[in-house]
Amino acid sequence: MPALQIINLSKKFKDFQALFPFDLSQEAGEMVVLQGHNGSGKTTLLNCISNLIPPTTGEVKVAGFDMQLQEREARKHLAFVPDVPRFFLELTAWEHLRFIAAANESLEGFEQRAEKLLRDFNLWHVRDHFPHRFSRGMRLKLGLLLGLIRPSSVLMLDEPTSALDQQGTRLLIEELERHKAQGSAILLSSHDPALADRLADRKIILSEGHVRFEPDANRQL
Amino acid sequence: MSKQARQAINFLRGRQEYTDLRYWLSLVNYDPEERSFSNQIYLVYLIIFFTFWFFIVLVYAATSLLNFLPLFGPIPADTLLAALLLISFLLFTLNTLYSSSIRSPLIFTDEQRYLLCQQPVPPRSLVFRWIVSPWLQNLLLFVLICLMLGFTFGELTFPPEEISRYFFVYVWYGLRVVFLAAPFHLSAFISSWAAGIYALNRRGRLSAYFPSVIFASILILAVVSFIAPALFGFSLPVLRFVESILSNILLSFFGTGSFSFAMTLSIGFGFVIIAVALLRLVSGNFSPSKAASETEAAALIAAYSKYGQLDAIKALKKKNRLGLAGRSLFSPSWQNEKAFIWKASLMTRRNFGFDDFWNYLVSFLLMLSFSFAGNTPLAWLGLASWIWLLSRTSTDLFKQDLSLWQITRQVPVPMKKWGAIDLLFPALPHMTAVLLGLCAGMLLFKSGSWQFIPVLLLGLTSAQLQLGQDLLRKNQVELVAAGSVQGFGLRGLLMGILCLVLPLVALLIEVEIFNLVLGTLTALLLTWISWRGFQRQVERFSAESKDSLFRI
Numbered sequence: 001m002p003a004l005q006i007i008n009l010s011k012k013f014k015d016f017q018a019l020f021p022f023d024l025s026q027e028a029g030e031m032v033v034l035q036g037h038n039g040s041g042k043t044t045l046l047n048c049i050s051n052l053i054p055p056t057t058g059e060v061k062v063a064g065f066d067m068q069l070q071e072r073e074a075r076k077h078l079a080f081v082p083d084v085p086r087f088f089l090e091l092t093a094w095e096h097l098r099f100i101a102a103a104n105e106s107l108e109g110f111e112q113r114a115e116k117l118l119r120d121f122n123l124w125h126v127r128d129h130f131p132h133r134f135s136r137g138m139r140l141k142l143g144l145l146l147g148l149i150r151p152s153s154v155l156m157l158d159e160p161t162s163a164l165d166q167q168g169t170r171l172l173i174e175e176l177e178r179h180k181a182q183g184s185a186i187l188l189s190s191h192d193p194a195l196a197d198r199l200a201d202r203k204i205i206l207s208e209g210h211v212r213f214e215p216d217a218n219r220q221l
Numbered sequence: 222m223s224k225q226a227r228q229a230i231n232f233l234r235g236r237q238e239y240t241d242l243r244y245w246l247s248l249v250n251y252d253p254e255e256r257s258f259s260n261q262i263y264l265v266y267l268i269i270f271f272t273f274w275f276f277i278v279l280v281y282a283a284t285s286l287l288n289f290l291p292l293f294g295p296i297p298a299d300t301l302l303a304a305l306l307l308i309s310f311l312l313f314t315l316n317t318l319y320s321s322s323i324r325s326p327l328i329f330t331d332e333q334r335y336l337l338c339q340q341p342v343p344p345r346s347l348v349f350r351w352i353v354s355p356w357l358q359n360l361l362l363f364v365l366i367c368l369m370l371g372f373t374f375g376e377l378t379f380p381p382e383e384i385s386r387y388f389f390v391y392v393w394y395g396l397r398v399v400f401l402a403a404p405f406h407l408s409a410f411i412s413s414w415a416a417g418i419y420a421l422n423r424r425g426r427l428s429a430y431f432p433s434v435i436f437a438s439i440l441i442l443a444v445v446s447f448i449a450p451a452l453f454g455f456s457l458p459v460l461r462f463v464e465s466i467l468s469n470i471l472l473s474f475f476g477t478g479s480f481s482f483a484m485t486l487s488i489g490f491g492f493v494i495i496a497v498a499l500l501r502l503v504s505g506n507f508s509p510s511k512a513a514s515e516t517e518a519a520a521l522i523a524a525y526s527k528y529g530q531l532d533a534i535k536a537l538k539k540k541n542r543l544g545l546a547g548r549s550l551f552s553p554s555w556q557n558e559k560a561f562i563w564k565a566s567l568m569t570r571r572n573f574g575f576d577d578f579w580n581y582l583v584s585f586l587l588m589l590s591f592s593f594a595g596n597t598p599l600a601w602l603g604l605a606s607w608i609w610l611l612s613r614t615s616t617d618l619f620k621q622d623l624s625l626w627q628i629t630r631q632v633p634v635p636m637k638k639w640g641a642i643d644l645l646f647p648a649l650p651h652m653t654a655v656l657l658g659l660c661a662g663m664l665l666f667k668s669g670s671w672q673f674i675p676v677l678l679l680g681l682t683s684a685q686l687q688l689g690q691d692l693l694r695k696n697q698v699e700l701v702a703a704g705s706v707q708g709f710g711l712r713g714l715l716m717g718i719l720c721l722v723l724p725l726v727a728l729l730i731e732v733e734i735f736n737l738v739l740g741t742l743t744a745l746l747l748t749w750i751s752w753r754g755f756q757r758q759v760e761r762f763s764a765e766s767k768d769s770l771f772r773i
Contacts, residue, residue, distance in 0.1 A: 045594070047702060050630075050631065052630055052702050053698060053699050054764060072635065073228065073633075075631060075632065075633040077281075079631070080627070080631055082627045085627070085630075086624075086625055086627060087625070088564070088621070088625060089536060089543065089567040089569065090539070090543060091564065092546065092547050092548075092549075095547075095549055099560055099564050102554075102557075102559075102560035103556070103561070103631075103633070103634055104632060105556045105557060107554055107556055128546045128547060128548055129545055129546045130543055130544075130545065130546065132540050132543075171305075202471065204654065
């Protein structure tokens with residue numbers, strides 16, 4: 001059973017076809033990198049897969065659970081990190097992590113996991129700070145941690161390295177490789193060709209809403 | 222260099238003032254860029270229309286004020302009017318002084334912060350060019366007050382049937398106050414800025430606020446020296462000299478007293494010269510970048526206010542209030558939807574302010590008066606206004622969770638559950654206030670208000686659910702995903718009020734069965750209908766795929 005299965009997914013905004021119908025099947029432990037120029041539809045695709053905006057046609061199955069019909073089960077297996085994470089004004093970084101863990105029923109061992117992630121990503125010293133006081137890079141790091149603090153079969157990340165420093169990018173790659181080794185399917189969008197070449201088992205090129213697969217971009221980690 | 226820099230500052234500030242002016246004129250559909258003849262005629266029409274309109278309103282206000290003057294007994298009218306003018310002047314100046322002292326009086330926008338404040342511009346030129354527009358804005362309301370007080374004196378001087386004959390003299394009564402008061406207003410405004418810049422230059426030290434405190438004290442003493450003998454008949458010997466000078470200045474505004482128009486005007490300009498010298502003295506060390514860092518929030522609030530973005534202002538103020546860090550004292554192991562309850566409690570605690578306390582008190586007092594007044598149509602009106610009052614903040618939590626769609630939508634908790642928590646949690650303190658208010662009413666008035674408890678609690682629940690479902694109805698998922706959330710509409714508010722009032726109406730109907738059962742059943746039915754409606758809206762909202770104007 002594929003970790004992520006997409007069948008005939010498309011999105012249309014009024015008379016603008018943002019995403020043309022396409023299929024995708026992604027296995028557990030596979031990393032797919034989504035590439036394309038600005039406005040090609042990468043964010044729309046990820047938003048539709050995660051059902052943050054409903055697709056016009058098609059269905060999405062996460063770990064075999066239909067995103068529309070068995071949403072709660074599907075969501076337990078899917079973590080999505082958006083390109084511009086937003087946060088609650090009144091919650092500190094630590095409380096954000098705790099809230100996500102609690103809502104995903106994964107409070108067991110939370111303290112140790114949260115501390116490790118915060119220390120790894122150099123946010124431990126600001127754990128009690130409100131994220132609206134963070135720099136852009138720190139906010140992105142916290143957004144990543146919200147996706148990493150909970151277990152998931154499929155991890156989706158939208159431009160995760162866009163505002164990260166060198167150390168942050170290295171840490172992220174290590175974390176993604178660890179998740180991949182544990183059997184998570186990872187789908188990420190990136191403008192960085194070097195990152196795509198290094199990480200991708202398979203690449204998807206998006207151009208004006210059309211999806212094109214690049215089977216020759218396979219890489220064995 | 223200095224001349225070129227001054228020209229650059231002039232150019233930049235001039236463009237900004239022109240843009241602001243264009244914005245305000247656009248509200249009356251006038252565009253100064255359009256050079257057509259019809260547009261110029263339209264400008265003349267606008268000037269005549271608004272002059273006439275303001276004149277009528279001010280004359281009306283003056284005649285209304287006239288009716289209140291006899292309340293002060295035998296005190297001469299010009300003294301009373303002078304006292305009113307002096308108090309207005311004091312309030313205006315203290316307000317300017319306070320806002321100038323707590324942060325830089327010069328407010329810089331983000332663009333100015335990066336483009337202007339980084340340049341080696343002469344600080345004095347910057348300060349003196351920047352002060353013009355804020356002063357004119359501040360003066361505007363003060364001028365209206367001056368005109369009104371002048372017209373009031375005109376109303377007293379001429380018999381009503383004679384006013385049209387002495388129309389220009391009547392208008393002059395108003396304008397004379399404006400011409401004489403304006404220099405004093407200007408000098409006070411400049412002095413407040415000077416105190417503010419002094420405070421900015423020495424921020425972090427107590428001595429930074431000495432000039433502000435001294436200036437405020439002088440003003441208050443001067444006002445007391447006039448008000449105390451004029452209205453209450455006692456005066457301090459040490460202030461007699463000030464009282465005499467001030468009294469003559471103020472009375473000359475109304476053409477009485479021993480100072481002539483020219484003399485008072487000269488004194489006013491004398492104060493302006495002193496204030497300019499003070500501002501010149503302190504503005505040599507003015508740091509634009511320091512001012513920009515202090516006024517980031519103020520600039521944003523000004524921009525948001527201009528376009529009516531109240532939610533953005535609220536968020537900005539909230540950020541400032543929250544500060545840098547926080548610690549949660551309560552961390553239960555609640556999972557799933559209970560995580561939303563923990564989050565709601567944390568957010569409510571951190572947002573709690575005087576407004577919330579005031580609203581809880583209003584709920585309590587309203588229930589107390591409801592116990593006293595009983596179940597009458599007048600009481601329903603009170604309850605309708607109560608729902609309106611609560612609705613202004615009771616959906617904030619739900620709105621915020623919707624605006625963070627990328628978090629709340631992702632967690633494996635159904636939206637109908639967290640939506641209900643977000644809507645009902647803020648109502649809990651009000652429900653407690655309802656209980657306390659009705660119980661206190663029973664004890665105090667020996668009334669049978671206990672029968673209203675289930676009806677009001679259920680009514681409040683269904684009102685909240687009605688507001689929530691209307692809020693969802695007015696929003697589109699693609700816009701919400703982009704962080705843009707609309708508030709509920711009039712329909713939601715009316716339905717909420719109806720859900721509260723209808724069971725109370727049912728309580729009044731004389732039927733065979735016990736009224737309480739009928740009222741409670743009605744409230745239960747409406748709560749169930751509201752819950753079903755809310756669920757349906759959630760389903761529509763979560764699954765909708767209708768086209769939107771929003772494009773990515």
